[in-house]
Amino acid sequence: MKSRPSALYDVPGPRARRRNVLYTVLFLLALALLIWWVARSLADKNQLEWSKWDPFFTDARTWTTYILPGLKNTVIAAALAMAIALPLGALLGIGRLSDHAWVRGAAGAVVEFFRAIPVLILMLFANAAYAEFTDISPETRPLYAVVTGLVLYNASVLAEVVRAGILALPRGQTDAAKAIGMRKGQTMTHVLLPQSVTAMLPALVSQLVVIVKDTALGGALLNFSELLASVRPMSANYGANTIASFTVVAVVFVALNFALTTFAAWLERRLRRAKKSTGAVVRVDAVEDLATPGEHAGPADVRADGRADDRN
Amino acid sequence: MNPHQRKLSRAGVAVAAALALSLSAAACGDGGDGGSDGDGDKINVGIKFDQPGVGLKTPDGSYTGFDVDVATYVARQLGHEPGDIVWKEAKSADRETMLQRGDVDFIAASYSINDERAKKVDFAGPYLLAHQDVLIRADDKSITKPSDLNNKKLCSVTGSTSAQNVKTKLAPDAQLQEYGGYSECLTGLENGVIDAVTTDDSILAGYAAQDQFRGKFKLGGFKMSNENYGIGVQKGSELKARINSALEKMVSDGSWDKAVQKNFGPAGYRNEPAPKIGTIAK
Amino acid sequence: MFDFLTGYDLLGAFWVTVQLTVYSAIGSLVWGTLLAAMRVSPVPLMRGFGTAYVNIVRNIPLTVIIVFTSLGLFQTLSISLGAKDFTTINFRLAVLGLITYTAAFVCEALRSGINTVPAGQVEAARAIGLSFPQVLRLIVLPQAFRSVVGPLANVLIALTKNTTVAATIGVAEAALLMREMIENEAQLILISVIFAFGFICLTLPTGLLLGWVSKKVAVRR
Numbered sequence: 001m002k003s004r005p006s007a008l009y010d011v012p013g014p015r016a017r018r019r020n021v022l023y024t025v026l027f028l029l030a031l032a033l034l035i036w037w038v039a040r041s042l043a044d045k046n047q048l049e050w051s052k053w054d055p056f057f058t059d060a061r062t063w064t065t066y067i068l069p070g071l072k073n074t075v076i077a078a079a080l081a082m083a084i085a086l087p088l089g090a091l092l093g094i095g096r097l098s099d100h101a102w103v104r105g106a107a108g109a110v111v112e113f114f115r116a117i118p119v120l121i122l123m124l125f126a127n128a129a130y131a132e133f134t135d136i137s138p139e140t141r142p143l144y145a146v147v148t149g150l151v152l153y154n155a156s157v158l159a160e161v162v163r164a165g166i167l168a169l170p171r172g173q174t175d176a177a178k179a180i181g182m183r184k185g186q187t188m189t190h191v192l193l194p195q196s197v198t199a200m201l202p203a204l205v206s207q208l209v210v211i212v213k214d215t216a217l218g219g220a221l222l223n224f225s226e227l228l229a230s231v232r233p234m235s236a237n238y239g240a241n242t243i244a245s246f247t248v249v250a251v252v253f254v255a256l257n258f259a260l261t262t263f264a265a266w267l268e269r270r271l272r273r274a275k276k277s278t279g280a281v282v283r284v285d286a287v288e289d290l291a292t293p294g295e296h297a298g299p300a301d302v303r304a305d306g307r308a309d310d311r312n
Numbered sequence: 313m314n315p316h317q318r319k320l321s322r323a324g325v326a327v328a329a330a331l332a333l334s335l336s337a338a339a340c341g342d343g344g345d346g347g348s349d350g351d352g353d354k355i356n357v358g359i360k361f362d363q364p365g366v367g368l369k370t371p372d373g374s375y376t377g378f379d380v381d382v383a384t385y386v387a388r389q390l391g392h393e394p395g396d397i398v399w400k401e402a403k404s405a406d407r408e409t410m411l412q413r414g415d416v417d418f419i420a421a422s423y424s425i426n427d428e429r430a431k432k433v434d435f436a437g438p439y440l441l442a443h444q445d446v447l448i449r450a451d452d453k454s455i456t457k458p459s460d461l462n463n464k465k466l467c468s469v470t471g472s473t474s475a476q477n478v479k480t481k482l483a484p485d486a487q488l489q490e491y492g493g494y495s496e497c498l499t500g501l502e503n504g505v506i507d508a509v510t511t512d513d514s515i516l517a518g519y520a521a522q523d524q525f526r527g528k529f530k531l532g533g534f535k536m537s538n539e540n541y542g543i544g545v546q547k548g549s550e551l552k553a554r555i556n557s558a559l560e561k562m563v564s565d566g567s568w569d570k571a572v573q574k575n576f577g578p579a580g581y582r583n584e585p586a587p588k589i590g591t592i593a594k
Numbered sequence: 595m596f597d598f599l600t601g602y603d604l605l606g607a608f609w610v611t612v613q614l615t616v617y618s619a620i621g622s623l624v625w626g627t628l629l630a631a632m633r634v635s636p637v638p639l640m641r642g643f644g645t646a647y648v649n650i651v652r653n654i655p656l657t658v659i660i661v662f663t664s665l666g667l668f669q670t671l672s673i674s675l676g677a678k679d680f681t682t683i684n685f686r687l688a689v690l691g692l693i694t695y696t697a698a699f700v701c702e703a704l705r706s707g708i709n710t711v712p713a714g715q716v717e718a719a720r721a722i723g724l725s726f727p728q729v730l731r732l733i734v735l736p737q738a739f740r741s742v743v744g745p746l747a748n749v750l751i752a753l754t755k756n757t758t759v760a761a762t763i764g765v766a767e768a769a770l771l772m773r774e775m776i777e778n779e780a781q782l783i784l785i786s787v788i789f790a791f792g793f794i795c796l797t798l799p800t801g802l803l804l805g806w807v808s809k810k811v812a813v814r815r
Contacts, residue, residue, distance in 0.1 A: 007713040008734065009636045009726040024639045031643070041671045045503045051524060061371035094768070118755035118789050120769050125786040128776045137415050138406035145707045164750040186544035209653065220492060221773070223403050228658060232493040233369050236362040239524025241663055250658050257653035305638035356672045465680070470764070471777070487680045491664075500669035 042243070052241035055234075062234065070219075070230030071252060077218065077226065078211045081150035086204070088151065089158025090151060096163050107159070112132050112154040120217050124147030127222050140253060142225070146218035150211055157210075161203045161282055165196030168280040195280070202268035203282040209257045209264075216253070227252060331463050333379060341374065355392040358402030358410055358419035358544075361415045362493060365575045366422050375399050377518065379420040379541075381571040382439055382562065385594030386418070389558035390551070405471070408432045411546050418551060419544040422512060425592055436555035439568075441584040444474045444537040446514035448529045449501065455508060458482040464507040465489065467497035473513045474537075481496055482536060494519060502528065509514015512539050517581035531581060538593040556589045598779045608792050611757040614685070614757040614767060619750055625693055625702025626763040627735070633705055636726055640682075643700070649754035656759045660691040664763040681766070688760035692753065699749045707742035708734055710813075740811045747804030751797045768792060 011021055042048050055062040095107030114122070127145035130136050136144055169192060177187040218224030231245040238245075264284050271281040351394065359379050359497050360367035367377040380399075387397050398488075402421040410416050411433045418436070425435045448455050455461065461483035468475035470490045477593055479488055491497055498519060499508030509516065513531055520529045543559075545551045562568045562587040587593065651659070664687050667673040675686040702764035709736050721731040739746075756768035772789045776782060 007716045008708075008729055009632055010720055012636060022638050023637045027637065027643070038671070045670050047670055055371070059371060061373075064369050065369070065373050082778075086793050098640060103765060112798070113790075113794070116751075116794045117767065118758040120758040120761070121789055121793065122775055122788070123784070124769065124776060128782050132408070132782055136414070137413060138403070138409050139400065139415065195663070213655040214655075216657040217762075220657045220661065223405075225401075227674075228661075230656065232495065233362045235495035236364050236368060236493070236519075236714075237370060239522050240495040240519070241501065241524075242495050242499045243670055246658065246662060246665065251655055253655055253658060254650055255651045258649065261653060278778065284744075388733050489680050489684075492762070496665055496669070499665060503672065504671055505669050 006296045011032070016189040027123060043216060047243045050184045050217075052238065052244045055238050055241070056244065062107075062238075066230040066234040067227070067249070067252065070225060070249075071256075073143070073224070073227040074212060074215050077146050077215045077224070080147045081154060081211050082204075082208055084147070085151045085154040085158055088155035090162050092155060092159035092195070093162030093166070094193075096159060097166060099184065106252055111156040111159045114152050115160075119149050119153040119214050120221065122152050123218060123222060125149075126152075131170035135170050142218055142222045145222055146226075148212055149218075154207065155212060158204070161200055161207065164194065164201070164282045164286065165200040165280075166192050168199050168282055169195055170280065198271065199280045200282050202271065202284045203286065205236070205260055206268060206284040212257055213253070318408060336484070345483075353392060353396045354398055355387050355388065355390065355396060356398045356400055356416040358400050358407065358416040358421055359383060360403075360421045361401045362495075363515050365521055366515055367420075368518075376575075377512065378440070378571055378575040379422065381567075382543075382559075383418070383420040383577065385562045385567055385571075386420075386555050386558045389561065390554060390578065399552060400594055411544050414546065417545070418555065422515060422539075423542055423544050424512075424539040425542040429544075432547065433544045434547050434549060434552050435544055436552045437542035437559055437589060438540035438587045438592065439543065439559050439562075440514065440541040441587045442512040442539040442541060443512040443535040444477060444510065444539065445516055445534050446510045446532040447498075447501065447516040447529050448508050448509040448532055449504070450528055452507070455532060458536055460534075461508060462487045463487075465500075465505065466507045467491065467500055467506040468511055469494060469497070472511060477537060478510055498525075510536075514541075514576065517576045521576060521578040521581075526578065533582070540587065540592050560589055596784075598604055598775075598781050598784075598788045602771060604771065604788070606790075609797075610685070610765065610767040611754070612796070614688060614760055615750075617689045617755045618696060618757070621693035621750075622753070623746075624698050625697040627704060627751060627798060629697055629701035630708065630728060633701065633755035634730075635706055639709050647700055648698045650660045651695060651701035652702075654695075655703075656691070656756055656764055659695050660688060660762055660811070662695075663687040663691040675780050680764075683765050683767050686758075688765045689761060690756075692756060692760070695756070696749060696753050699752070703742050703745040703749055704738055706745070709737035710712045710741050712798070717722065725751065737813055740813050743804060743808035743811055747801060747808065751800055754796050754800065756794065760764065 010016070039048070045053075092107045092111055092241065095103050096111065097106050098107070123145050126148035128140065130141050130144055130148075131138075166188075171193055174187060177191045182190065197271055215224070215226050216228040219229035221227040223229070227249055233240065235242045235245045261284075268281055268284050318582065324426055350500060352511075356475060357377065358477065359377070361369040361375075363377065367379040368375065370376055383392050384397065388394070400410070400416050402416065402419050402423075404421075407421060407423060420439075422442075423435075424431075424442075425438060428516055429435075437516055444463070446455065455464065458478070459482065461478060462485040464483070464486055466475060466478060466486045467489045467490075470492060472490075474500075475488050479486055486568060489500070494509065494511065494515065497509040501509050502525075513533075520531065543555050545555065562571075568586050576583060629644050629647060632640040632769045633648070635644075651751050664684065667690070668683060668687055674683050675690065677686055715733055716729060719729045723812070724732065755766055760767050761770040761773065764770070768789060772785060775809060779785060
């Protein structure tokens with residue numbers, strides 16, 4: 001992919017190469033200037049003082065007392081949300097492919113409704129609803145509220161992923177199942193679903209990234225003690241080193257999500273190369289498009305044949 | 313099954329295993345918290361985790377602050393050694409619910425006594441008379457009285473009444489920025505973007521007393537309200553009387569003064585004398 | 595039944611949501627296009643910057659970015675974006691944060707659109723002597739934009755929903771008002787239905803309209 005020469009420009013000749021070098025230098029200069037200015041301003045405001053940063057490097061307790069417990073809650077919330085949303089999403093997704101119009105309509109309405117609403121609104125609602133109608137302790141209520149909000153939203157996104165996964169399978173699979181006399185339900189549970197799970201795996205991992213990012217909303221607005229919220233007791237302890245704390249937490253988020261993204265891309269590549277399987281796969285970047293209401297068209301849509309799609 | 317598929321299903325198993333692991337971790341976490349209730353010697357106490365000088369979770373997992381010292385003293389008088397105290401975070405919005413549900417035995421978390429709260433819970437004390445005040449930069453001479461806050465940039469935490477109080481009553485032209493925590497306000501104050509941080513003087517003194525801030529900030533000393541810190545207990549609880557006598561003893565044997573000095577002293581905070589139990593300063 | 599609404603500026607809050615969406619959409623379209631151009635440009639450093647930007651920004655929670663605009667840019671670096679009062683400053687900072695985040699997604703959508711332009715088109719353009727910026731501006735981007743109206747519409751809808759995150763730095767948009775109303779009024783279900791309905795009114799028509807546009811303008815091959 002990387003080695004393919006771009007069709008957009010000629011192989012640079014001597015003049016073009018000189019010009020590219022010039023642009024490189026100019027761009028580098030602009031970048032360096034920006035970084036220098038930011039660093040100098042930060043130093044001016046004493047934000048680069050070692051006392052603000054050293055708790056993260058010299059004191060392991062900073063990690064064990066604040067950051068890691070926060071990270072644990074982030075992971076718990078994300079994992080719970082995924083584990084609950086996936087079966088719900090599968091039901092909704094299969095419902096949208098039903099032969100009965102009323103099942104299709106009902107599943108479709110649910111999916112469209114929850115994709116149209118911000119996940120924060122769902123979380124705020126869940127938090128207040130649990131406080132008003134249930135007896136969940138205030139300590140665990142934010143976790144319940146965050147997971148509920150994430151499940152409502154992600155079940156409808158995953159419904160679309162499941163549907164896309166099933167539609168991505170070659171028609172021959174359904175035809176063959178019919179030919180050997182399988183009923184509709186059997187075709188779904190024995191032929192289509194098992195294969196589509198494989199096709200969906202990369203998209204599922206990729207959706208996990210979205211879920212992890214959304215847990216931070218619970219930390220900021222619902223008092224959920226996740227990774228982002230760990231900044232509060234941490235910066236209260238180390239002389240309001242908010243810049244340092246937020247930076248470290250952001251780096252942890254990027255590292256976690258980057259690992260997930262890379263894993264998803266690796267899975268997708270493997271699936272495409274799988275020679276004897278159907279090669280069907282729901283593309284990782286299709287998930288973003290499936291996360292919003294309305295019909296989905298355009299190049300980022302799902303393709304039945306992954307191998308014909310090596311332009312990306 | 314061909315080799316590729318086998319590898320993929322192995323990846324699937326790995327994902328499933330990771331999910332199962334984190335789920336069981338979640339289950340364990342809940343179990344651990346719940347398990348501590350059964351022991352007869354344990355006592356659950358609600359405090360703040362993020363207010364230096366008042367109630368703060370330190371890196372080694374222990375807790376410091378005036379509320380923590382008061383709660384520890386009271387717990388000892390009630391027959392619980394410090395090691396038997398289970399500290400729980402009591403966020404402002406959750407305090408009444410936690411008491412009503414019985415999640416905690418008592419709460420000492422910069423908990424001002426007021427009529428609305430007193431309808432839902434009972435208060436022992438008060439054990440400290442705090443006032444709403446502002447924290448300003450040590451070299452700032454432009455703010456000497458509350459009305460000087462007009463046209464100044466004020467910061468407080470989301471949903472706090474103190475900021476609204478200033479804006480509606482004392483300095484209507486003040487600009488107000490709200491954040492999730494006081495640390496964010498302090499960052500702005502330190503950098504000159506915020507002119508004053510407002511909340512109870514006890515909390516502000518706790519921040520100003522931190523090593524990193526020594527000499528940088530000062531309290532305005534405006535006494536813009538009276539905040540009678542009480543110890544919250546369940547409505548009708550027999551603990552109220554016992555806590556009250558514990559508080560009286562704390563004052564009479566000098567522990568109260570020591571705790572004030574230890575937690576607020578470095579900030580040059582002129583505390584009010586220990587309030588008399590049951591008298592609320594209006 | 596709707597008495598509790600008095601004293602709350604419901605329309606005003608949703609108007610702020612709309613404004614956040616519109617300004618951020620324009621900004622992220624511009625910045626995202628520039629990023630996409632960098633990612634396909636002949637200068638390796640720019641390609642590297644584009645890739646790094648997208649990979650970092652897409653993996654950070656938007657909440658962190660928005661909080662950082664307020665705490666890092668405003669409180670620490672004193673960048674107030676030309677405004678004096680907190681309300682305007684926070685609004686502009688939120689727009690900046692939303693642009694920073696959304697541009698990464700615009701960039702990726704455009705890049706996949708650029709990949710759908712047949713190589714023959716580009717080769718023909720180069721054969722008649724067009725330079726890289728000309729190829730991009732005259733041949734590739736016009737076709738790319740037409741083929742990515744669908745994905746861009748999805749980015750726009752996601753952006754509309756994401757404006758709620760501005761509540762974390764106190765921008766008075768819909769989610770912040772909803773939080774306030776839930777705290778003060780005993781009408782949880784009704785309040786939630788109203789806000790859900792408000793967002794559906796914003797997102798569904800966008801999806802339908804742009805879905806129709808995307809079919810109209812699609813490049814048929």
